[in-house]
Amino acid sequence: MMQNMRETLEKENFLIESAFTYSEAMSKIGVYEYDCILLDITLPDGNGLDILNVLKEKGIMDSVIIVSAKDSLDDKIKGLDLGADDYLPKPFHMAELNARVKAVLRRRKFDGANLLQLDNVTIDIDAHQVKVDGKILELNRKEFDVLFYLAANKDRLVSKSALAEHVWGDYIDQASNFDFIYSQIKNLRKKLSDCHAGIEIKAVYGIGYKLTVL
Amino acid sequence: MKLLNYTTTYFAVILIFLLAIWAVLFYFEIMDEIYDSLDDGLDNQKMLVIRRAKDDPAILQRSTFEDGNYIITPINLESSRGFTDSFRDTLMFMENEAEYEPVRLLESVFHQDGNYYKIKVVTSMVEEDDLRKELFFSILYLYLGLIFVILLLNNILQKKAWRPFYKLLSRLERFSIEDAKEIKYEKTNIDEFRLLNERVDRLLKKSVESYKSQKEFIENASHELQTPLAISINKLELMAENSNLNEEQMEELGTVLNSLERLTRLNKSLLLLSRIENRQFEEGEKFSWNGLIVQIIAEFEDFGLHQQVSLEITEKGIFEHRGNRDLAAILISNLLRNAIIHSSSGTTVKVIVSEESIRFENPGNEALDETRIFSRFQGTESARSTGLGLAISKAISERFNLDLTYQFSAETHIFTIGHHSS
Numbered sequence: 272m273m274q275n276m277r278e279t280l281e282k283e284n285f286l287i288e289s290a291f292t293y294s295e296a297m298s299k300i301g302v303y304e305y306d307c308i309l310l311d312i313t314l315p316d317g318n319g320l321d322i323l324n325v326l327k328e329k330g331i332m333d334s335v336i337i338v339s340a341k342d343s344l345d346d347k348i349k350g351l352d353l354g355a356d357d358y359l360p361k362p363f364h365m366a367e368l369n370a371r372v373k374a375v376l377r378r379r380k381f382d383g384a385n386l387l388q389l390d391n392v393t394i395d396i397d398a399h400q401v402k403v404d405g406k407i408l409e410l411n412r413k414e415f416d417v418l419f420y421l422a423a424n425k426d427r428l429v430s431k432s433a434l435a436e437h438v439w440g441d442y443i444d445q446a447s448n449f450d451f452i453y454s455q456i457k458n459l460r461k462k463l464s465d466c467h468a469g470i471e472i473k474a475v476y477g478i479g480y481k482l483t484v485l
Numbered sequence: 486m487k488l489l490n491y492t493t494t495y496f497a498v499i500l501i502f503l504l505a506i507w508a509v510l511f512y513f514e515i516m517d518e519i520y521d522s523l524d525d526g527l528d529n530q531k532m533l534v535i536r537r538a539k540d541d542p543a544i545l546q547r548s549t550f551e552d553g554n555y556i557i558t559p560i561n562l563e564s565s566r567g568f569t570d571s572f573r574d575t576l577m578f579m580e581n582e583a584e585y586e587p588v589r590l591l592e593s594v595f596h597q598d599g600n601y602y603k604i605k606v607v608t609s610m611v612e613e614d615d616l617r618k619e620l621f622f623s624i625l626y627l628y629l630g631l632i633f634v635i636l637l638l639n640n641i642l643q644k645k646a647w648r649p650f651y652k653l654l655s656r657l658e659r660f661s662i663e664d665a666k667e668i669k670y671e672k673t674n675i676d677e678f679r680l681l682n683e684r685v686d687r688l689l690k691k692s693v694e695s696y697k698s699q700k701e702f703i704e705n706a707s708h709e710l711q712t713p714l715a716i717s718i719n720k721l722e723l724m725a726e727n728s729n730l731n732e733e734q735m736e737e738l739g740t741v742l743n744s745l746e747r748l749t750r751l752n753k754s755l756l757l758l759s760r761i762e763n764r765q766f767e768e769g770e771k772f773s774w775n776g777l778i779v780q781i782i783a784e785f786e787d788f789g790l791h792q793q794v795s796l797e798i799t800e801k802g803i804f805e806h807r808g809n810r811d812l813a814a815i816l817i818s819n820l821l822r823n824a825i826i827h828s829s830s831g832t833t834v835k836v837i838v839s840e841e842s843i844r845f846e847n848p849g850n851e852a853l854d855e856t857r858i859f860s861r862f863q864g865t866e867s868a869r870s871t872g873l874g875l876a877i878s879k880a881i882s883e884r885f886n887l888d889l890t891y892q893f894s895a896e897t898h899i900f901t902i903g904h905h906s907s
Contacts, residue, residue, distance in 0.1 A: 272712055275719040362715030362749060365722060413787065428726040430718075432746050440784040451791030476732060477739025478725055 272361075276309065279365040280372065282427070293317030300326060305333045307375055309368075310355070312339040323353045334375045338363075364433030370423040387422055390469025390484045394422055403466045413438055414459045417452075421472060421482035430479035456480060488647065489639050496635050500628060508624045512617065520589070523608055524572050527591035530555070531606050535595050538602075545602060550577070555606045560594070565601040568594040577607060586610075649673040653682060660689065662696050696763075703759050714749045718742060754873040758861070761812065761880040769809035774817070775800055775838055777810070781818050782836060785825065793830035794847075796821075802840035806904070808885040816881040819874045820845045820900050827898065842903035852893035859889070 290296035293316045312319040336357045337350040385396040393402045401408045416438040431449035576585040591606045649671040670682040824834045824847040835846040859879040882889035892899040
């Protein structure tokens with residue numbers, strides 16, 4: 272699991288350090304400062320929530336995303352109460368992890384507008400606006416969400432189920448068939464190509480989609 | 486029936502028979518004794534009269550019961566022969582009561598100065614019907630008195646004796662396996678109750694233990710199953726991303742991924758189901774479901790569009806109910822998804838919300854088997870879905886004290902969530 276996460280995040284050029292146990296983690300947070308900590312609650316020699324406690328007591332401002340298999344409301348509430356920035360229940364898609372980490376990091380930077388630039392496409396995250404060559408591209412809410420999610424996972428394969436869960440909500444995940452995403456993708460592709468955007472959404476056979484810069 | 490009343494009822498029935506038998510026996514015994522003493526008295530009186538007759542022959546002329554209680558009539562020798570003393574009951578007019586009353590009569594024969602006389606001596610007798618009446622009422626009072634005493638004793642003694650039992654009972658009533666508070670037991674000197682307390686204690690501890698271990702098992706199963714599944718899916722996704730596989734291989738990979746994702750969903754659903762059944766969700770508060778329904782319908786719009794099924798919501802009223810929001814959302818989305826999946830293209834799924842109920846209607850050809858659709862893996866859901874959707878819906882509505890029912894009328898499947906009819 273950790274290896275997968277490491278591999279995924281390293282692809283985004285993040286510098287990753289890993290701790291496998293409670294004591295290892297405690298010694299690391301004592302020495303270094305991190306932009307973002309992914310914290311598992313179930314550790315072989317302790318509870319991840321205790322680490323969170325220590326962090327907040329010491330006033331360390333690292334962002335924390337709790338990653339937990341304990342998909343229980345208790346842990347979620349406790350974690351967020353203790354000052355965690357986000358809560359990601361296992362199992363999750365790597366694309367989701369990627370998006371969440373980026374979102375947390377973005378929130379930490381208070382400087383300026385939240386803009387994501389891909390070739391000639393500018394995504395204004397706060398305003399929910401997309402501009403191509405400075406011209407506004409009209410997208411509906413779902414299309415924007417799809418584009419933004421794919422953009423956050425640029426050049427990465429995003430599976431259909433990850434996309435569906437992220438954009439259409441938690442309750443869609445039992446839908447048994449995610450083909451309905453296709454029509455949104457189709458519309459989005461058409462709009463992008465119509466205004467000569469420098470990005471393209473590619474379908475990856477039966478698995479998902481990938482956004483690439485041309 | 487309460488234990489106390491139970492024994493009292495038995496006592497009441499048994500006593501009625503016992504007392505009745507006793508009353509009959511007592512009656513005959515008493516009557517026998519009374520006759521015996523009356524007869525003795527008459528015999529004695531006869532002898533006194535005969536002795537007095539020797540001194541005062543005028544007595545021999547008394548032929549009516551005027552002021553005495555005897556009459557003497559002369560008889561001839563023949564009729565005196567073979568005559569034996571006889572006692573019998575007869576009636577006599579009593580001046581004081583102005584009616585005929587039973588009397589005891591002794592008939593005897595004696596001779597004086599060569600003449601034979603017959604003597605009849607009477608004495609007033611107990612009035613049998615009065616005696617019976619008296620006896621009956623005495624017994625009735627005795628009976629009522631006994632029952633009252635038994636009730637009283639039962640209430641005082643039995644209650645005292647059974648106190649540990651009732652204490653245990655009331656504690657068991659309040660016992661809930663979820664919060665599993667220790668039950669405190671009443672100290673008792675009665676062996677049976679001590680044994681009962683011990684056994685109940687052992688049983689409860691065992692149940693709590695297995696409940697806890699089951700809960701832990703679910704958590705562990707979740708951890709143990711979901712992690713390898715997630716790892717496999719992630720690895721395959723990374724593989725699809727990294728290597729330059731050919732089209733055919735990619736499609737194979739896609740199939741494997743789909744299966745794994747289906748497995749993940751199945752696992753999630755099973756865990757959800759057992760967690761609902763184990764009541765591992767927060768209670769939640771009363772809230773209006775309309776907003777939630779509208780939001781979920783919006784989320785399913787695209788899914789419906791793809792299935793060429795349109796969604797339509799009619800809000801006739803505000804449906805309010807107490808419950809966990811997450812579970813409510815799962816309930817609604819499951820039913821909505823179910824309706825969409827089982828609608829043929831070009832049709833409309835209608836959701837009708839009113840104060841009393843939420844109805845999901847979609848056209849269909851034939852009725853589903855009501856008894857089976859809510860069971861696990863029993864629905865007619867397609868192979869692509871988990872087969873748990875309706876089972877989960879049922880479990881959630883039970884948890885919420887809502888009624889989830891299915892109807893088929895006018896070529897329409899109707900699933901209704903409603904408040905308990907009671």
